[in-house]
Amino acid sequence: MTTQDMTQAAALPARRRSGRMRALLPYLLSLPALVVTIGILIPFGTAVYYSLQRYNLAFPFTRGFIGLDNYAQFVTDPAFWNTVQISLLYTVVTVGVELALGLSMALLLQHRTPVNNLLSVLLILPLMTAPAIAALMWKLMTNPNFGVFSYLVGLAGFTEFRWASSPSTALFTVVLVDVWVYTPFMMILLLAGLRSLPRQPFEAAELDGVPASFVFFRITLPMLTPYIITASLFRMLDAIQQFDIIYAMTQGGPGDRLMVFQVQAYLEAFTFTNIGRSAAFLMVLWAITFILSNLFIKQWLKLRERTHRAA
Amino acid sequence: MQHTSWHWRLFKGICLALISLFFLFPILWVLLMSFQTNEDILRVPPSPFFTPTLDNYRALIAGELTGAGSTLKIAYMKNIWNSFVLSACSVLLSLLLGVPAAYAFARYRFRLGENIAFTLLSFRFAPPLLVLLPLLLYFQDLGLYDTYFGLIWVYQLITLPLILWIVRGYFEDVSPDIEHAYRIDGHSWLRSFLKIAVPLARPGIAAAALLAFIFAWNNFVFALILGSSDVQPVTVGALAFITASGIQYGQIAAGLVLSVIPTFVLALVMQRYLVEGLSLGAVKG
Numbered sequence: 122m123t124t125q126d127m128t129q130a131a132a133l134p135a136r137r138r139s140g141r142m143r144a145l146l147p148y149l150l151s152l153p154a155l156v157v158t159i160g161i162l163i164p165f166g167t168a169v170y171y172s173l174q175r176y177n178l179a180f181p182f183t184r185g186f187i188g189l190d191n192y193a194q195f196v197t198d199p200a201f202w203n204t205v206q207i208s209l210l211y212t213v214v215t216v217g218v219e220l221a222l223g224l225s226m227a228l229l230l231q232h233r234t235p236v237n238n239l240l241s242v243l244l245i246l247p248l249m250t251a252p253a254i255a256a257l258m259w260k261l262m263t264n265p266n267f268g269v270f271s272y273l274v275g276l277a278g279f280t281e282f283r284w285a286s287s288p289s290t291a292l293f294t295v296v297l298v299d300v301w302v303y304t305p306f307m308m309i310l311l312l313a314g315l316r317s318l319p320r321q322p323f324e325a326a327e328l329d330g331v332p333a334s335f336v337f338f339r340i341t342l343p344m345l346t347p348y349i350i351t352a353s354l355f356r357m358l359d360a361i362q363q364f365d366i367i368y369a370m371t372q373g374g375p376g377d378r379l380m381v382f383q384v385q386a387y388l389e390a391f392t393f394t395n396i397g398r399s400a401a402f403l404m405v406l407w408a409i410t411f412i413l414s415n416l417f418i419k420q421w422l423k424l425r426e427r428t429h430r431a432a
Numbered sequence: 433m434q435h436t437s438w439h440w441r442l443f444k445g446i447c448l449a450l451i452s453l454f455f456l457f458p459i460l461w462v463l464l465m466s467f468q469t470n471e472d473i474l475r476v477p478p479s480p481f482f483t484p485t486l487d488n489y490r491a492l493i494a495g496e497l498t499g500a501g502s503t504l505k506i507a508y509m510k511n512i513w514n515s516f517v518l519s520a521c522s523v524l525l526s527l528l529l530g531v532p533a534a535y536a537f538a539r540y541r542f543r544l545g546e547n548i549a550f551t552l553l554s555f556r557f558a559p560p561l562l563v564l565l566p567l568l569l570y571f572q573d574l575g576l577y578d579t580y581f582g583l584i585w586v587y588q589l590i591t592l593p594l595i596l597w598i599v600r601g602y603f604e605d606v607s608p609d610i611e612h613a614y615r616i617d618g619h620s621w622l623r624s625f626l627k628i629a630v631p632l633a634r635p636g637i638a639a640a641a642l643l644a645f646i647f648a649w650n651n652f653v654f655a656l657i658l659g660s661s662d663v664q665p666v667t668v669g670a671l672a673f674i675t676a677s678g679i680q681y682g683q684i685a686a687g688l689v690l691s692v693i694p695t696f697v698l699a700l701v702m703q704r705y706l707v708e709g710l711s712l713g714a715v716k717g
Contacts, residue, residue, distance in 0.1 A: 146621065150536035151548055154529040154596065157588050158552055165558070167566035222451075229448050240448065242703050244455050248710075249699040250692050251650035253667045257674060258462050258688055261681065269461055269478045301455065306710060313707045313715050351714065362559050365652040369671055383561050383653075390565055403562040414557040418550065425714040429604055 171400035178394035191401035200377065200385070204402070208381040211292070212360040215299045220353055222300065223307025228341075230308070231315050241312060248305040252298075256369035259298045260285070285371050288378045295379060298366050303359075307352050314348030315341070317431070351424050354417040358410055382406040459692075465685035473681045488686035497680055504677065507661065508687055511669025515691075517580055518655070518665055519648035522587035523595075523641050529588070530595035531637060535629060537596070538603035549596070553712070556593045563589070564657045571658055578660045586654050591644040594712060598643070601713040602636030603629065642702050643709030646695045666691040 175187045195201040226244065230237045247255065262270045263284035274282045285294040318341070326336045364383040367373060373384040380388075382402060389399035465473055467484035491497050497504040536542070537549045567586065568577065576582030606629070614624045630637070652667040661672065670691055674684055699706065708716050 143621075144542075147536035147540035147542040147545060151533040151545070154533040154552060154592060155548055157525075157529055157585065158555055158592065160585070161555060161563055161567075161589060164563045164566035164570065167570075168562050171566065225447070226451055229444055229451070240452060242700065244452065245699055245703065245706060246459060246696055247455050249646060249650075249695040250459075251652060251667045251695070253652040254650075254670055254688055254691050257670055257684070258458055260674075261465065261685060261688075262458060262461060264681075267474045267476070267478065267681065272476065272478050301458065305455070309707050310711060310715060313711075317716075348715070351711070355711075358557050364561070365667075368656075369652070383559060386561050386565075390561075396565065399565060400562075403559055403565070406559045407562055410557055410559060414554060417557070418553065421712070421714050424711075425601070428714060428716050429601060 168400045168403060171396050172404045174397045176395075176397035176400075178396060187397075191397050192405075194398075195401070195405070200380070201402075203377055204380050204382055204385045205405075207292070207379060208361055208406075211296065211299075211363060211381055212357055214292075214296050215303070215360045215363075216353055216356045218296070218300050219304045219307045219356060220349065222304045223352075224311055224349070226304070226308040227311035227315055230312060241309070245305045245309060247301050248303065248309075250302060252302050252365040253369040255302045256295075256298050256366045259294070259301070260370055263294065286375060288375050291371060291375055291378045295363075295367050295370055298370065299360065299363065302366070303356060306356065310352040311345065311348055314345050317428075318344050347420065347424050347427070351417070351420045354413060354420060358413050358417060361409060361413070362406065462685050462688055465682060466689045468682050468685075470680065470682055473685075488682040489690075491680075491683055492686055492690065497677055497683055506673060506676065508666070508669060508673055508690075511661075511664060511666040511673075512690060514580075514655075514663055514669075515649055515665035515667070515694075518583055518587060518663075519645045521580065521584045522591045522648045523644045525584060526588060526591040526595045526644055527637070527641055530592050531599055531630065532625075534596050534599035535603050535625065538600045539608060549600075552596055553593050555589050556712070560589070560653050561657075564654065568657055577658060578663055580663055583655055583659055583663060586658060587648050587651065589654075590647050590651060594644045594647060594709065595637075595640045598640035598708060598713040599633060599637055601708075602633040606632045639702060639705035639709065642698050643705065646698055646702075649695050 172191055173186060173188060174184060175190070176184050230241050250258070259270075262268045265271055265283065265286075268284075271282070271284070283290065285291050322340050322344075323336065326340060361381075362383055363381055364387070367379050367381060367384050368387070371379055373380045373388060383406065386399045386402040386406070389395045389402060464480055464482075466488055467486070468482050469485055469487070472479075472482040492506070492508050495506055495509060497506055533552075537545055564586075571577040571582050574582075576585075610632070611624045611628050614628050615621065619627070649665070650667065651665070655664045656668050659668075661669070664672075670687055673687055677683060702709075
């Protein structure tokens, strides 16, 4: 009998007790994290309940359960459809531009030269700027009196270009800030994707003298697709919920030009004290993000699986 | 793939230069403005040549703005301090809660395990206002409105999923064999967790913590709704400051510069781990 056998024999009763412990252990370990976040599920339930009420802080005595009336009113409410339209437009345009620009940047920076390495670090800085702060930076630079961008577009002949304060250019301006902040996100994810692709197909294509456009559309793009889909869905989830940039820049104005979901809901609640209607707006937004996040998590898991299998 | 012809390389060079200009010029210009007097800023055409002054920073740090014959008290430094307190405490709490949970999800297949992990992840994607609106009314009843404690709790929505999913990936990549060997030697589970598993995952834990700090620092909407100026971080403080200070543009620029320095420094230190953090642990850089 070796000493190892003896220690194992002696450890047996303890082992049985620890077996029960072992089964509980993962629950014990994850419970605190869950308890802290579960506190957040309660407010979520409350928000659903608010959305089914007539609930305006200015008229407390009219508060009452009205079922789906808040939602039913949306059908004929131009403010609601304006919000849907602006939010979708904002999401499609920002994510589209960021994808095209981010992909181009990733392709340009793909090879590890000293200049490319330096640039890929520096170009991340906008992403590290808080979106609210970024909006204020751009607000300073588009100021009609001294803003450097106002001056530059003036030189180009657009002397009446009023950036975020004009209804015709407000959306363009906040999209520009969003693109400035979030394109680096696309860039570094796609850059990591490009650099993780297997080399053989590219080497074979080069040996055969295949034209670059063919390589890009038939090899690079298909192999990069999982990264493109994951990054785009991630960005869409954030873009449809954009609040910081628009609130810091114009608070939803001029007029109702930039009333995306969260800005509209914020003003409903805090300016018009209409809690029920605000909650209904947010529930519609939640339904959209729920669908998007399910799509996203599927793609994200696939990518995660692949990365960790490769490790 | 290799295009070595000179005009293709020139074209790529021009593209890169224009892109760099677009993304870096605003940072550079606001930095320059922060060293200018208001007269310099208001001069037309705008010029990058001027005599630099530190007065804007001095005024911010002293907490007093003088202009147009009046003095305005500001608490911008307090906002920056609040950002530090909120971000650092949120990350510490997330580490305490998240690292053991990450270990559980990585090492054990247990019933409800994946459900719990995804519930925590899905919080990252819900519209924040949906939670904040009812939470504001609860917080006012519970006395948590306008407290560090209340905000740190809500900040877990940002920091906890990040830490949980990145650290989980690190634990999964470390083979459990070493821990098993250590336990067969008669050491308790707790000791093997603290002496073997955590040290092996330490680079991942550090990366996740610093990234979570950046995300917490950049948050805006939580404190906008759940706190007054006493506890508000610099993101909210900057907006209020702009409204209050009116035309002190140099000081506004200096304030914006101060607010981004911590995240810029961390990003440069952390660049190797940024991809992993931004993709919540799905992609490695």
